[in-house]
Amino acid sequence: MNGALVTDLGFALVRYRVLVILAVTFSVASIWVPGFFSAGTLSLSLDRAATMGLLAVGLTVVLLAGQLDLSGGAILAVAGITAIGLQESMGQIPAAFVGVMVGVLAGGLNAFLVVVLRINSLVATLASMLFIRAVGHYITDSRPVSGIDPFFGLTVSRPIEGTITGRSLLFLVAIVVLHFWLTRTVSGRNMFAVGSNFVSATASGVRSRAYLAGSFVFSGAMAGIAGVIQSLSVNTGSPVFGESIVLTAIAAVVIGGTRLEGGRASAGGTLGGVLTLGALTTAMEFQNIPAYIQQIAAGLILLLLILLDQLVSRRNSRDVGLRSLVRRMKALSRPHQEKERKHISHEN
Amino acid sequence: MRTRTGLGGLIAIAALTLTAGCAAETATTTDTNAATADDTVAVAEGGEVCYITAAESHPYVTPANEAIDEAAAAAGLTVIRLSQEFDVQTGTDQMNTCIGRGSDAIILWPLDPQAYIPGLIAAKEAGIPTIIINSPMDDEALELVASFTGPDVYEEGQLAADSLNEALGGEGSVVIIAGQAGNGTTIGRTDGFTDRLTELGSNIEVLQVVNADFDQQKALVASRDLITRFGDEINGVYANDDTMARGFIDAWKEAGLDTAALPPIVGINGQADAFESIKAGEMLSTILQSPYEDGKLALETVARLIAGETVEKRLPIKLTVINSSNVESEMPAF
Numbered sequence: 001m002n003g004a005l006v007t008d009l010g011f012a013l014v015r016y017r018v019l020v021i022l023a024v025t026f027s028v029a030s031i032w033v034p035g036f037f038s039a040g041t042l043s044l045s046l047d048r049a050a051t052m053g054l055l056a057v058g059l060t061v062v063l064l065a066g067q068l069d070l071s072g073g074a075i076l077a078v079a080g081i082t083a084i085g086l087q088e089s090m091g092q093i094p095a096a097f098v099g100v101m102v103g104v105l106a107g108g109l110n111a112f113l114v115v116v117l118r119i120n121s122l123v124a125t126l127a128s129m130l131f132i133r134a135v136g137h138y139i140t141d142s143r144p145v146s147g148i149d150p151f152f153g154l155t156v157s158r159p160i161e162g163t164i165t166g167r168s169l170l171f172l173v174a175i176v177v178l179h180f181w182l183t184r185t186v187s188g189r190n191m192f193a194v195g196s197n198f199v200s201a202t203a204s205g206v207r208s209r210a211y212l213a214g215s216f217v218f219s220g221a222m223a224g225i226a227g228v229i230q231s232l233s234v235n236t237g238s239p240v241f242g243e244s245i246v247l248t249a250i251a252a253v254v255i256g257g258t259r260l261e262g263g264r265a266s267a268g269g270t271l272g273g274v275l276t277l278g279a280l281t282t283a284m285e286f287q288n289i290p291a292y293i294q295q296i297a298a299g300l301i302l303l304l305l306i307l308l309d310q311l312v313s314r315r316n317s318r319d320v321g322l323r324s325l326v327r328r329m330k331a332l333s334r335p336h337q338e339k340e341r342k343h344i345s346h347e348n
Numbered sequence: 349m350r351t352r353t354g355l356g357g358l359i360a361i362a363a364l365t366l367t368a369g370c371a372a373e374t375a376t377t378t379d380t381n382a383a384t385a386d387d388t389v390a391v392a393e394g395g396e397v398c399y400i401t402a403a404e405s406h407p408y409v410t411p412a413n414e415a416i417d418e419a420a421a422a423a424g425l426t427v428i429r430l431s432q433e434f435d436v437q438t439g440t441d442q443m444n445t446c447i448g449r450g451s452d453a454i455i456l457w458p459l460d461p462q463a464y465i466p467g468l469i470a471a472k473e474a475g476i477p478t479i480i481i482n483s484p485m486d487d488e489a490l491e492l493v494a495s496f497t498g499p500d501v502y503e504e505g506q507l508a509a510d511s512l513n514e515a516l517g518g519e520g521s522v523v524i525i526a527g528q529a530g531n532g533t534t535i536g537r538t539d540g541f542t543d544r545l546t547e548l549g550s551n552i553e554v555l556q557v558v559n560a561d562f563d564q565q566k567a568l569v570a571s572r573d574l575i576t577r578f579g580d581e582i583n584g585v586y587a588n589d590d591t592m593a594r595g596f597i598d599a600w601k602e603a604g605l606d607t608a609a610l611p612p613i614v615g616i617n618g619q620a621d622a623f624e625s626i627k628a629g630e631m632l633s634t635i636l637q638s639p640y641e642d643g644k645l646a647l648e649t650v651a652r653l654i655a656g657e658t659v660e661k662r663l664p665i666k667l668t669v670i671n672s673s674n675v676e677s678e679m680p681a682f
Contacts, residue, residue, distance in 0.1 A: 144463060157466065158470065
């Protein structure tokens with residue numbers, strides 16, 4: 001056997017761990033849940049994760065910039081309260097728009113705290129989280145507010161043409177857009193530069209502080225969208241919505257291979273992380289497994305992936321890209337092409 | 349960079365395939381659903397009930413959950429229990445899970461008077477009968493559900509009035525230690541009490557109503573003031589729950605007064621410490637609202653729905669007045 005190839009295959013498994021863990025979760029889920037792969041159940045798993053996924057899209061960019069944003073859950077609550085509370089006076093669609101704007105403004109506040117006042121992002125967003133949630137309690141008198149028409153919100157939570165729900169579609173679109181932005185545009189690539197080394201990015205002409213500020217505004221906007229969608233789907237705005245959602249979203253992003261140190265992130269990884277947690281929740285709920293066991297599983301997956309991450313980042317020099325692996329495996333399956341295989345082994 | 353792009357693209361493709369898979373399967377949705385339904389019936393024998401509970405671990409909710417499991421076993425039904433852990437958002441998502449599963453019925457423990465309404469509409473459209481257990485919702489929600497099973501808080505107030513009126517022989521003056529102002533349970537339990545006294549033509553006068561938020565400490569502070577202000581004038585005490593009744597007893601003892609001279613005290617809930625107080629002669633009575641009955645009634649109601657029977661819109665659970673005559677034979681609620 002080709003020892004080097006086997007080792008590299010092992011490393012490839014680790015590198016594509018999101019896919020592996022997603023496949024494992026789905027397999028386990030399909031054993032546990034009869035008919036898990038039916039359109040209905042899959043659509044449901046995706047729908048369960050969609051709101052958290054929208055937050056995770058925003059957080060991916062913040063984490064990529066090497067920052068943290070804890071205020072997403074609070075922004076989600078206040079954006080939802082706005083979108084529902086203003087329905088009567090200005091109509092449903094303008095109110096939803098204002099809700100998203102609240103998210104943008106809150107993101108702007110975070111950007112101001114971190115970029116202008118230079119407060120550590122953990123502390124800054126912890127403070128804004130407390131502040132924004134308190135505003136939610138204040139404007140509602142700590143009581144849930146309800147919208148004018150429960151049927152309006154059903155459009156986001158009801159499957160479109162029997163496939164996936166409106167909010168799931170929105171989440172997938174957000175992922176695709178994020179993917180193309182991060183990989184195909186100059187500003188997306190600059191974001192990586194800012195995240196991996198702020199000083200040298202600035203030295204090479206990138207307006208690093210603007211990128212940092214932008215990441216917080218984007219995250220706030222995504223939290224705003226998530227909040228509006230969430231509140232519309234239940235026709236209620238409540239100051240207690242989204243109290244634990246941010247940590248789950250951060251976990252999803254990190255499971256997806258984004259590092260808290262910044263400089264590394266991918267939209268596909270985040271999608272994988274969100275789907276993993278969504279499938280996990282659905283599968284365990286169907287099995288009557290208590291919520292705290294779900295948290296144990298999520299925590300263990302997180303730890304396992306971080307440990308694997310450390311393992312691969314120490315061996316980053318190895319070429320375990322999919323293309324090269326496929327090429328080498330093809331070569332292996334055709335022993336008469338001895339020359340080519342040898343050639344590749346030398347290459348490594 | 350290259351591999352990152354590769355991975356991202358790969359997962360994006362996987363996701364799109366997944367989505368496309370959903371779309372492709374739509375054509376045969378009816379077949380798939382039929383097959384899934386058959387599977388479920390085969391496993392469940394008598395049908396499946398999706399139960400969205402308030403929490404897994406709570407002094408009142410846990411026994412109610414257990415009662416539902418027991419009653420389901422007796423009725424030959426399978427219960428899928430989803431726990432909201434007191435998070436409304438989780439609960440509203442779980443409504444979709446229940447509908448998506450195509451359960452035969454849903455039992456919902458509402459934590460918000462409004463937020464579940466879109467879910468209830470979706471359940472109704474899917475033809476899944478839903479009942480709500482324990483806590484009331486707004487009227488428009490009650491129109492969407494087959495039934496609301498749970499304690500009647502107004503009746504609890506009435507029973508408390510009966511008990512106290514009898515002990516005082518229809519004469520004297522009492523104080524009311526109420527829960528949170530504006531809370532549905534507080535309003536029901538207090539109005540039930542005062543309305544019943546009027547109905548009975550009782551001469552009992554209410555000296556004062558204080559709000560102590562169902563909190564023992566707040567009840568203790570409020571009771572100190574009441575004892576200082578009214579002293580011997582207090583011939584009886586009605587507390588909206590046993591926790592606050594405990595607060596009055598503590599204030600009485602703290603003031604150095606003789607426990608033998610305690611005025612008759614009535615509480616609600618049937619908590620274990622109220623049972624102890626009744627045994628010790630410190631409390632007159634409590635109204636037992638059993639979580640076992642709460643859960644059992646809910647499950648029996650959905651069992652009837654699944655069997656095709658019609659059920660009443662409002663099904664209150666049995667309430668038992670606990671006093672020295674039956675305190676030894678009954679079990680406390682929690």
